[in-house]
Amino acid sequence: MKARTNTFLGAAALAAGALLLSGCSAITGSGEAAAAGPDLPIDDEISTTVDTTLTELLPSAIAEKGRLDIAVDIPFPPMAMYDDSNRAIGFDPELGRLLGQKLGIDVSLNKQAFDSVIPSLQAGKNDIIMSGMNDTPERQETVSFIDYTHGGFAILVPAGNPDGITTQTDLCGMTVSVQKATVQGDLLRATECGSDPVVVTELPSDLDAQTALRAGKSDAYVADAVVAEYVAATTDDGDAFDVVRDPENPAGFNPVYSGIGVLKAETELIDAIQQALQALIDEGTYQQVLERNNIGAYAVDSAEVNQGSDQ
Known part of the structure; x- marks a missing residue:
């Protein structure tokens, strides 16, 4: 939000x-x-x-x-x-x-x-x-x-979730696209990953961050949960992306x-x-x-x- x-x-x-x-x-x-x-x-x-x-x-x-x-x-x-x-x-x-x-x-x-x-x-x-x-x-x-x-923040991945991402820590070592200057970027950089941190790619707009995932330039995209739900449901009639649902965070992260x-x-x-x-x-x-x-x-x-x- x-x-x-x-x-x-x-x-x-x-x-x-x-x-x-x-x-x-x-x-x-x-x-x-x-x-x-x-x-x-x-x-x-x-x-x-x-x-x-x-x-x-x-x-x-x-x-x-x-x-x-x-x-x-x-x-x-x-x-x-x-x-x-x-x-x-x-x-x-x-x-x-x-x-x-x-x-x-x-x-x-x-x-x-x-x-x-x-x-x-x-x-x-x-x-x-x-x-x-x-x-x-x-x-x-x-x-x-x-x-x-x-609601909090949600992780969007390509349809079928090829990398098997289930929670925020699974993003360690992966490239994640977000809109520039958002809280999501800060949260991802703070993820406890040890020596293999999340690679955060900040882009000018939320649409740019979505496009990076669709083009294979990122492994996941993170946004407000309600926005991610909408993107997943409407892009290519719902066939382009999946929303990662973490049982411990049913309303999204944070x-x-x-x-x-x-x-x-x-x-x-x-x-x-x-x-x-x-x-x-x-x-x-x-x-x-x-x-x-x-x-x-x-x-x-x-x-x-x-x-x-x-x-």
């Missing part, structure tokens, strides 16, 4: 009706399509239903505005990206739509550069952040996190929490989002969105706040 089931259209239409009955504005959406109507799940996206008891938890200012403004850094697959019709998809946009449905309020998914997502809350431009943001003590000085994933950011003073909104996320966890739609985006292994069991302070 950044240290930085199929549902039919009929279900979405029912949800839209529920939103209208709950008195929500129907003038917002994501991007330039904001005036076209509520931003709801479509086609095979996961859908849910409104819980009016949760709607009552929303702060009056947001209820009066009639929408929840969500800061999303796009693209950052599989957390957020655009489809062929320029619709925001991925874990964050799809979970954001579900939260809106559950709370009975429209959502506006607003593209925001990652380094400006917190200032956008402080300026009143957005209400919450859904952008794969790590829950850290430093960030908790400004925002509180409703944690929604727990796992951290990531979550939905809300200004720490907005206690009512924090409570509303936490309870809405818990409702999605309880009904199973949260897990469906994770699995739809190939990151089902990084689920949280419950919607907790600021677990990053315990890491």
Whole structure:
């Protein structure tokens, strides 16, 4: 993360009706399509239903505005990206739509550069952040996190795992590609290998690191677990790479929490989002969105706040 089931259209239409009955504005959406109507799940996206008891938890200012403004850094697959019709998809946009449905309020998914997502809350431009943001003590000085994933770093190898890599120490003596200036590079260099250390190849971008593995210039590639899962599932229809799964580290190496950011003073909104996320966890739609985006292994069991302070 950044240290930085199929549902039919009929279900979405029912949800839209529920939103209208709950008195929500129907003038917002994501991007330039904001005036076209509520931003709801479509086609095979996961859908849910409104819980009016949760709607009552929303702060009056947001209820009066009639929408929840969500800061999303796009693209950052599989957390957020655009489809062929320029619709925001991925874990964050799809979970954001579900939260809106559950709370009975429209959502506006607003593209925001990652380094400006917190200032956008402080300026009143957005209400919450859904952008794969790590829950850290430093960030908790400004925002509180409703944690929604727990994952670390993962090792990607060629399909079939020809070198039989099973854990981090198996990388000793091998060449591993990573994106330049990432924590992964530091962790690999610190691997206890004796006289046969990991040979770390740092490249300008994450895509460059993937390409090095595909071209045989590295034996493995290391990245955030959720990114590695996505790359393995989507490259050559899932036939190019395998993710190394270490039984001792099921959520990846050095796992951290990531979550939905809300200004720490907005206690009512924090409570509303936490309870809405818990409702999605309880009904199973949260897990469906994770699995739809190939990151089902990084689920949280419950919607907790600021677990990053315990890491």
